[in-house]
Amino acid sequence: DAGITQSPRHKVTETGTPVTLRCHQTENHRYMYWYRQDPGHGLRLIHYSYGVKDTDKGEVSDGYSVSRSKTEDFLLTLESATSSQTSVYFCAISEATGSNQPQHFGDGTRLSIL
């Protein structure tokens, strides 16, 4: 398995609170991604990073921000959580720039916002 650790694995919080999810990799891969998984939608890209301090938006970026200060860490922040952000969040990594490079996934963080 690719060396990807997501923390926390489970979190319950209240509407309006800030939440930060962490993804840590030991593979020294350049690309890192945050997805959310919801029934019937598969995985949808929130944000991605193509290097330290280099990030860009994905398909469903509203309400989320990211930061990457080190190659190994990619943080996802919900500034003010809403119930619609209840989901399972996955981090992924990939090695190279080509679109033929497979992504490798962490085990996910289950986030519930009450």
Place this chain on the structure above:
Amino acid sequence: AQSVTQLDSQVPVFEEAPVELRCNYSSSVSVYLFWYVQYPNQGLQLLLKYLSGSTLVKGINGFEAEFNKSQTSFHLRKPSVHISDTAEYFCAVSDNNAGNMLTFGGGTRLMVKP
């Protein structure tokens, strides 16, 4: 823009029977295609990928998929399933216009019954 459709949200099948999970995609350029499997409470694992060359691709756990450009399909097959194949399966597509970005289908839940 690329998109992926998995026509069946659930596929029930008896153990040792053959199975086909359907995937159709749309893209205006040459594509790279992937199948991922997700076991309960885990992340996604790469089953197989089509990058170029032979249209029949073999993956792990006895699965294979066939790329059909004229029908824009990439169906996943296994001649004889096991209980342990019970999982959710995701088809994903990427192309050179999308960089490293993957677009996922909504997923198909394979339920293998004894």
